[in-house]
Amino acid sequence: MGLNRKDLLGVKDLTVDEIRLILETAGPMKDIIGRQIKKVPTLRGKTVINLFYEPSTRTRTSFELAGKYMSADTINISTSTSSVVKGETLKDTAKTLEVMGADVVVIRHAAAGAPHILSKHLSAAVINAGDGFHEHPTQALLDMFTIKEKKGSISGLKVAIVGDILHSRVARSNIWGLTKMGAEVRVVGPSTLIPPEVEKLGVTTFTSLEEGLRDTDVIMVLRIQLERQQKGLFPTIREYARHYGVTAERVRLARPDALVMHPGPINRGVEIAPEVADGIQAVINEQVTNGVAVRMALLYLLAGGGNPHEAIS
């Protein structure tokens, strides 16, 4: 069975059963990535368009590979080489893609809600690959897949999300997903980077990294954008690193088997110390691999239909 929805716009709207289905489907997909010949015919004849209005390496490549491993035709459109520079609106771009016969459109956009506009004008499936500060659902799903793979279950785990929560779509999607799956979620960061009334999402807020990390099972480190400092949200990168950098010493405050995660790209020595990023508890590279698997699962569930086990056998 597939997902009973046209689009994936956010984790907020997903049910627990839908999240489970996606994560379960990603398992067999991951096996494909490990094969000698990484190709199944599942999405042959389907077209996946990556429409990226923001620079991205891993998410775009991940979607592209996910489509290619499943024999879809994948096309990348980035704004610097498209009609956007000629002033075409998102609505008109959507209509153009529609009449060209896209089956799935993956969109990354700096403005929250851009995927919702696209979905209104497209009969194709729309997958949100990150919109403004709003959601980045595939990142949260691959994070949950990684946690589940490592820990067996998400329910009951203590997860600390550390850094710039205010501007983070990754944090929002993970908060929705992890709380739905029964985790206890903490957000940790300087008070200028904590969104208003975030506790209403069912999380606890910490401004002390030490307190926030204590006894956690998962440490999810967010990338700090250097431009936030220029906007005065914190005094210096140096002070940020000193107070909120995830160092080996601080990781020891978490449970001994705690996972260290990061959606990338990382600022070594700023939000995460190099020895932590490369350390034994880090699962940052596995997150990337799992990202391809989760995106294969989503492309399959939204565009493919049928039984995933049959499809890949």
Add this chain to the structure above:
Amino acid sequence: MKLLVKGGKIIDPANNFSKAADILVVGGKISAVGQNLCADGAEIIDAQGKLVCPGFIDMHVHLREPGLEAKETIASGTRAAARGGFTGVACMPNTKPVVDSQALVEFIKSRAAAQGVVNVYPIGAITKGSAGGELAEIGDMKLAGAVAVSDDGHPVTNSQVMRLAMEYTKMFDLPVISHCEDLDLVADGVMNEGYYSTVYGLKGISRAAEEVMVARDIMLAELTGARLHIAHISTAGSVELVRMAKKKGLKVSAEATPHHFALTDEVVGSYDTSTKVNPPLRGTDDVKAVKEGLRDGTIDVIATDHAPHAVEEKDVEYNYAPFGIVGLETAVGLAFRELVNPGILSIEELVRKMSCSPARILGLNKGHLGVGADADITLIDPDRQEIIDVNKFASKGKNSPFGGWKLTGLPVATIVGGRVVMRDRELVL
């Protein structure tokens, strides 16, 4: 030319008159008010079951002309006003160029005389080009017919400039209308800051961004003794500040828009850019406070901040869309829905807020229906129902979040200077 408005209930709070009577209009003026009036050869308006009110005045409208005619013109905006039951509108000066001189005030007056269908009252800029620096020629604009000054849309950042503006404007007995917004606090916010900005991932605009300016301008009004009118008040804190200012006896008045008492920030979740407005739609507590401010008299006026935009300008990502909601053609229905029908305002109080008070603040001899008054009359059918269809708007702007809303209590005739310009929800031109 004679006109007889027959059989309606007259609501004339300025004359303390609320009962069934006929109104006879001769030569654009009210010549008689009384029972069973008859006049040979008069055009008759059957007002049976209708409320006959002094013409409504919207003191906060963007007609967009000159320079922004793709959004609205004086012709289209005044037609929207007529359809919405307004016999007069005060238009904001943030056009291209900004209305900051006698010549531009005169342009608007002459264009309105030629193409408008309701009365148009120009508002002049406070500073040249609304740039916040030197004062505009306020005295000249007053002579040309400006009824107020405002740098609406471009709040006067420099407190000294605002102080001087108030000192100077006081000489001409014009109100200074303040669009209260601290631009540094607003930064690039697009919606109310709070739970929903967190959920929707949009940059928030704090309530304080409005309130610090309301507080500043009230203090400057106290310092200078000027008449200050706070535009589109949207937060509980602002309502409280105005309440305190009035208690002190300052010459401070305030307006609220229908969208700020009819909607909360929750609706932004559709990413429908017709919900993007400045100040932003606020929370439930703010809506409650605005309604209470209207009820207890803290807020004197209901004004729409009618802000039309071209369809293509709004049909973009939420962050990129311009701020603004069109309001002229939904204001009365929304006021009935949110205020009159739930018993927050009596019909007399509604008429004060939509006719008498704007007339008083702008110094217009309007807002009353006594013998000799200008025959500006709004007829309302309190039972009339309609499902709002933005494509039926006379305004060029379709940027309304109220499309599809069923409203009860609507204007059914608009009479300007004795001339019927709207009848039975249709323009008569």
